[in-house]
Structures are given as structure tokens and as C-alpha cells.
Amino acid sequence: xxxxxxxxxIRKRYGDVQAVDGVSxxxxxxxxxxxxxxNGAGKTTTLEILEGIREPDEGRVELLGMAPWPRNKALLxxxxxxxxxxxxxxxxxxxxxxxxxxxxxxVGPKRADAMxxxxxxxxxxxxxxxxxxxxxxxxxxxxxxxxHDPELVFLDEPTxxxxxxxxxxxxxxxxxxxxxxxxxxxxxxYLDEAEILCDRVSVMDHGKVLRTxxxxxxxxxxxxxxxxxxxxxxxxxxAARELFTAAGAEIANLEDNGVSLSVSTRAPGPILTVLxxxxxxxGLEVRGATLEDVFLxxxxxxxxx
Amino acid sequence: xSTAAPAVEKVEKxxxxxxLNLSRVMIVAFVRDRMALFFVLLMPLIFLVxxxxxxxxxxxxxxxxxxxxxxxxxxxxxxxxxxxxDKVLTITKVPDxxxxxEKVRKGTLDALIETGPxxxxxxxxxxxxxxxxxxxxxxxxxxxxxxxxxxxxxxxxYTLTTASVEDNSLxxxxxxxxxxxxxxxxxxxxxxxSLTLVNWRKKRVLRRLxxxxxxxxxxxxxxxxxxxxxxxxxTAIFLAVATTPAFGxxxxxxxxxVVPLVLCATLAFMSIGLVTGAFAKTEEAANGINQLIILPMxxxxxxxxxxxxxxxxxxxxxxxxxxHYLVTAAQSVLSRGGGVMDALPAMGGLLAFAAVMTLIAxxxxxxxxx
Numbered sequence: 001x002x003x004x005x006x007x008x009x010i011r012k013r014y015g016d017v018q019a020v021d022g023v024s025x026x027x028x029x030x031x032x033x034x035x036x037x038x039n040g041a042g043k044t045t046t047l048e049i050l051e052g053i054r055e056p057d058e059g060r061v062e063l064l065g066m067a068p069w070p071r072n073k074a075l076l077x078x079x080x081x082x083x084x085x086x087x088x089x090x091x092x093x094x095x096x097x098x099x100x101x102x103x104x105x106x107v108g109p110k111r112a113d114a115m116x117x118x119x120x121x122x123x124x125x126x127x128x129x130x131x132x133x134x135x136x137x138x139x140x141x142x143x144x145x146x147x148h149d150p151e152l153v154f155l156d157e158p159t160x161x162x163x164x165x166x167x168x169x170x171x172x173x174x175x176x177x178x179x180x181x182x183x184x185x186x187x188x189x190y191l192d193e194a195e196i197l198c199d200r201v202s203v204m205d206h207g208k209v210l211r212t213x214x215x216x217x218x219x220x221x222x223x224x225x226x227x228x229x230x231x232x233x234x235x236x237x238x239a240a241r242e243l244f245t246a247a248g249a250e251i252a253n254l255e256d257n258g259v260s261l262s263v264s265t266r267a268p269g270p271i272l273t274v275l276x277x278x279x280x281x282x283g284l285e286v287r288g289a290t291l292e293d294v295f296l297x298x299x300x301x302x303x304x305x
Numbered sequence: 306x307s308t309a310a311p312a313v314e315k316v317e318k319x320x321x322x323x324x325l326n327l328s329r330v331m332i333v334a335f336v337r338d339r340m341a342l343f344f345v346l347l348m349p350l351i352f353l354v355x356x357x358x359x360x361x362x363x364x365x366x367x368x369x370x371x372x373x374x375x376x377x378x379x380x381x382x383x384x385x386x387x388x389x390x391d392k393v394l395t396i397t398k399v400p401d402x403x404x405x406x407e408k409v410r411k412g413t414l415d416a417l418i419e420t421g422p423x424x425x426x427x428x429x430x431x432x433x434x435x436x437x438x439x440x441x442x443x444x445x446x447x448x449x450x451x452x453x454x455x456x457x458x459x460x461x462x463y464t465l466t467t468a469s470v471e472d473n474s475l476x477x478x479x480x481x482x483x484x485x486x487x488x489x490x491x492x493x494x495x496x497x498x499s500l501t502l503v504n505w506r507k508k509r510v511l512r513r514l515x516x517x518x519x520x521x522x523x524x525x526x527x528x529x530x531x532x533x534x535x536x537x538x539x540t541a542i543f544l545a546v547a548t549t550p551a552f553g554x555x556x557x558x559x560x561x562x563v564v565p566l567v568l569c570a571t572l573a574f575m576s577i578g579l580v581t582g583a584f585a586k587t588e589e590a591a592n593g594i595n596q597l598i599i600l601p602m603x604x605x606x607x608x609x610x611x612x613x614x615x616x617x618x619x620x621x622x623x624x625x626x627x628x629h630y631l632v633t634a635a636q637s638v639l640s641r642g643g644g645v646m647d648a649l650p651a652m653g654g655l656l657a658f659a660a661v662m663t664l665i666a667x668x669x670x671x672x673x674x675x
């Protein structure tokens with residue numbers, strides 16, 4: 001595999017704030033890569049430095065083997081950037097918008113219209129962009145980023161503000177884009193989204209990359225408890241505790257709230273065996289840690305506005 | 306070397322299409338924006354009609370005079386002399402003095418003339434409208450002088466021969482056309498540049514342009530081209546309307562010089578818009594700042610009325626505004642027979658102003674709000 005993006009020790013300071021504090025990362029060609037972090041973690045600045053919109057104070061960035069800063073016209077046609085919705089011209093329809101953006105790359109109207117069809121906007125092509133729904137605007141925004149067939153695509157929170165149907169619909173589109181061999185870099189607040197889409201993610205906070213890896217690997221590394229729960233009334237809480245302990249299970253927590261009997265443990269095997277032996281599997285649910293737990297573990301639970 | 310040539314050609318072609326597409330985008334946005342169309346094209350015309358009607362009334366020397374009882378100097382004038390008098394005076398007989406004076410006081414009549422106790426004519430006038438007060442005194446004075454002279458039965462020793470010179474004083478349409486046109490062009494160009502800049506920055510279109518292989522020349526060039534096109538459209542519409550018989554503007558020989566003047570002025574106004582657009586963070590703020598500049602500039606540059614009678618310091622102050630140079634030079638070339646030498650210094654000044662303001666705008670320029 002060849003490298004699509006390599007960044008080494010990039011730093012950026014705004015006044016007193018060290019927005020990016022020594023970020024190094026590598027994205028391989030064809031990879032779907034996610035950049036996660038709470039608000040103010042430095043994701044956006046990192047992304048902007050990678051895209052070549054901002055100059056880092058320190059460090060080195062290479063995109064497709066070229067430096068993105070200063071503005072590099074040989075590189076620009078090979079990358080596509082999707083902004084959070086609404087970076088459109090006023091008073092233009094969807095079709096006029098994508099044709100205009102395509103023209104900047106010397107791409108003709110036919111291909112632009114084909115891209116519109118690809119994201120399912122052909123029927124809405126005549127709508128003014130400021131009259132479009134959030135999902136339509138995001139699709140148009142992605143279509144505009146892809147009209148010139150870039151090898152490397154940056155997506156900044158593409159599903160923010162969409163309803164669940166629109167999100168899933170967009171995920172399919174993003175998966176397809178990646179499946180065609182394009183390298184995709186995504187920032188998102190939705191960890192389920194990163195877990196589903198990304199080959200690898202980096203969790204950032206305070207301007208630093210805290211952890212990088214495949215979502216599943218990060219979850220496994222967390223070594224968190226698994227929560228097993230069944231419907232209440234099949235097995236008493238005390239009886240259950242005795243049976244589980246007898247079977248050799250280490251119990252972190254056990255409770256019955258009248259709706260569910262829940263057990264938290266690092267080793268769910270014996271517990272599941274006991275429940276099966278007792279015929280108490282009605283409403284069985286087993287929940288492992290998610291990327292969200294990894295995220296909260298790494299960045300803390302403290303609320304930041 | 307042989308491989309480089311087609312690449313260059315391709316870049317050139319792309320730039321052309323980006324330029325044309327950006328121009329198209331701005332024209333489409335302008336035409337679809339009813340408010341912009343109204344303010345830039347229609348409102349100046351409405352002003353032209355309004356001011357045209359307003360000033361027509363104000364400059365008419367016609368005065369209305371009430372006559373109470375017999376007044377010999379007036380009653381003696383008959384025949385062709387009477388017709389001449391009626392051109393400047395409308396004489397209404399009133400039944401009693403009190404009613405007549407009341408009408409003068411209210412301003413429905415300009416003066417009342419009657420015969421005094423000594424048999425001499427007495428004129429009562431209201432001093433509130435000085436133009437009319439002066440006119441009515443002058444007319445009746447000359448009537449009395451004529452009567453005196455007639456009474457002596459001697460031919461007049463001196464007669465004044467009048468000859469009109471090519472209007473030194475401006476007819477309303479002669480200052481209204483360049484003035485309101487200048488105001489319209491200033492509005493169009495300043496708003497065009499500043500709102501585009503604010504809107505594109507706010508909506509992150511600027512950033513998108515920066516991430517596309519578009520040359521700065523294509524972006525700036527398309528905006529300039531569209532603004533110049535709008536300004537020329539305004540000029541064409543204005544001159545077409547002003548030269549209709551209803552308004553009666555007579556163009557003089559070098560009127561075409563207004564075209565390069567308008568183009569230079571548009572660049573100067575756009576540079577103001579670039580500066581305000583760099584300052585303002587929102588369209589609303591840009592609107593306010595622009596009006597704050599355009600309105601005083603228009604008044605002080607003589608867009609709405611001539612500044613000939615205003616104090617000297619005000620006239621000096623007006624010289625800092627590019628609009629002043631457009632209005633003055635356009636007045637000169639449109640209808641007062643001005644030539645290239647009247648237009649060239651103004652054009653040079655406007656371009657210099659544009660250059661300085663553009664440099665300031667460049668220093669203030671920001672790609673993003675952040």
C-alpha cells in the first residue's frame with residue numbers, strides 16, 4: 001500500500017491556544033480514515049492543515065506525495081473537500097451549483113449531472129440550494145466534492161443534523177465512494193458512524209492524537225465489562241448471583257430493576273451458560289463496549305461547550 | 306518541453322470556463338434577486354422621475370398675484386403686452402382686501418396688488434418663498450418702470466438687449482442625470498463587491514474556490530466584469546430615459562466619454578465595497594456600512610442637488626469622494642460640451658483611488674471568519 005497522507009509533528013497555535021500540538025498521522029491509499037474528538041480537540045484545524053487551507057507553525061504534511069501548502073494547483077484537482085452544508089452560491093439551483101463547481105476543474109455539465117444522479121438528486125436538480133432539506137444539501141455538498149473524480153476525499157461531519165434514514169442512506173454512498181478505491185478522511189461526532197464506516201480512526205483531544213487503530217481493536221484494548229441482561233422474573237437476583245459465582249464468573253455488578261436482570265462482567269461465557277441451563281434467556285441482550293466508551297475513556301466525561 | 310504545451314493549454318481553457326461560469330453565477334444571482342434589481346435599476350429611475358417633477362415646479366418663475374380694485378399700471382397694459390405679462394403673472398381679481406391678504410399669508414397666492422390712498426400701486430408679498438418674492442417684485446417693478454416711461458412720451462434712452470449664453474446654470478435634468486446615475490452606479494458597485502465578498506466568505510464559498518484549481522484572476526475578474534456590465538446597463542437605461550422628450554436631456558458631442566468614466570468609477574466604487582466587505586462579518590452589517598458611505602457621499606457629491614450654493618468647506622470635502630469626480634465629469638461630457646480633457650483627469654483620479662483602496666482591501670482580506 002502507498003501512503004495518501006503523511007503528517008509529521010504538525011503544530012498550530014492561535015494566540016494562547018495550542019490548537020494542534022504535535023500531530024503525526026498516516027493514511028494509506030484506499031483507506032477510510034476517521035478523525036474523532038470532542039469540540040475544540042483540534043480536529044478541524046488538523047483537517048484544514050491537511051487540506052492545505054492553513055499553514056502549520058511546525059511540521060510537515062504530504063498529500064499524494066506533494067506539499068499542500070502553499071496552495072498547490074497540481075494537487076487541488078486530485079483532492080475533493082466537502083464542507084459542512086451550505087457552502088453554495090446564492091440563488092442557484094442544485095444543478096447549476098454542481099455544474100459551476102465542476103467547471104472550476106474543467107469538468108463538463110454531463111459529468112456534473114451524472115454525479116447529481118449518483119447522489120440521488122436528479123429529481124431535485126431544479127430546487128434552489130437554500131430551499132433544500134439538510135439531507136439534500138449534504139448530498140449536494142458531497143456530489144460537488146466528487147464531481148472531478150478526486151483520489152482523496154475529505155468529509156467534515158457529513159451526517160450532522162440528518163435523520164436516521166438520511167444518515168444510513170448517506171453511509172451507503174460513502175461506503176461506495178471508498179469501495180471505488182478513493183481514500184476517504186472523515187470527521188464526525190457520531191461514533192457509531194465511525195465504527196461502521198472507518199477502517200481506522202484516531203481519537204484526538206487537546207491538539208494531540210491519543211489513540212489510533214481499527215475501531216474494533218480500540219474497543220478490545222479498552223478491556224471493558226460486558227453487560228448481559230434478561231427479562232426480570234425468570235431468575236431471582238440472589239439466586240442468580242450464587243449460580244454465577246458457582247460457575248466461576250467474576251461479577252462486577254448485578255442488579256434487578258424489575259424490568260431487567262443485568263450483570264456486568266469481563267467474562268460473559270459462564271453467565272450465558274448458567275442462564276441457558278436455567279432456561280432464563282427470554283429478552284437476552286449482550287452489550288459490549290463501543291467506540292463511544294473508548295472515546296469517553298480517552299477524552300473524559302466532562303462536558304465541554 | 307513537448308509535453309508541457311498541451312498542459313498549459315488545458316489550464317488556460319479551464320480558467321476561461323471558470324471565469325465564464327463565475328460570471329454567469331453572479332449574473333443569475335443578480336437577476337434572481339428582486340431586491341437587488343429594484344435598488345440598482347429601478348429605484349434610481351423612480352428618483353429621476355420624482356426629482357424631475359419636483360425641480361420643474363421649483364424653478365418655474367410663474368407667480369400668482371391677486372388684484373384688489375383697479376390698478377392703473379396693470380389695467381393699462383393691453384394687447385400683445387398683456388399676453389407677455391400673462392406668461393409670467395397670473396392675475397386674479399379678489400373682491401376684498403382681507404380675503405386677498407389671507408391667501409397671500411397662506412401661500413396660495415404669491416402677492417396682492419392694490420391702489421394705495423395716494424393713487425400709487427402697493428404690492429403686498431410673502432417673504433417665505435424668496436425666489437417667488439424676488440420674481441414678483443422684479444416683474445411688477447418693470448411694469449411700473451415701463452408705465453413711468455410711457456407717461457413721459459419719450460423714447461427710452463437705454464434699452465437692454467438680452468442674449469442667452471449656452472446655459473451656465475444647470476437645468477434640473479442636466480444635473481439630475483449624471484447625479485442620480487452616479488448614485489445608482491455607486492450603489493450597484495459598492496454593494497456588488499461587498500456583499501459578494503461577505504456572502505462568499507460567510508458561506509465558505511471563498512474557501513471552496515481556494516481549494517479548487519481556480520486562478521485568483523478568474524475570481525476577481527468575473528466579479529469586476531459583472532459589475533462593469535451592470536454599470537453599463539444602468540448607464541444605458543438612464544440615458545435612454547433622460548433623453549426622452551418628457552425629460553428632455555440633450556446630449557452633446559462627446560457624451561460617449563461617459564462610458565470610460567463609468568467604467569473607471571465602477572472600479573473605484575468596487576474598491577470601497579472590497580474594504581467594507583473585508584470589515585463586515587454579515588450581510589446586514591455590510592448593508593449598514595455601505596449606506597453610511599453611499600448616502601453622505603451622494604449628497605456631498607451633488608447627486609441629488611447641485612452644490613454650487615453650498616459653503617466652500619463642504620465643496621472641498623466633496624472632493625475626497627470618487628462620486629464627485631464621476632458626477633462633475635459626467636455633467637461636463639454629457640450635456641455641457643466637455644471633451645476628453647474634462648474626462649481624463651477624473652478617470653485618472655478614479656483609477657488611482659481604486660488602486661489605493663484595493664491595496665487596503667488586500668491587507669484587510671480574510672478567507673474565513675475564523
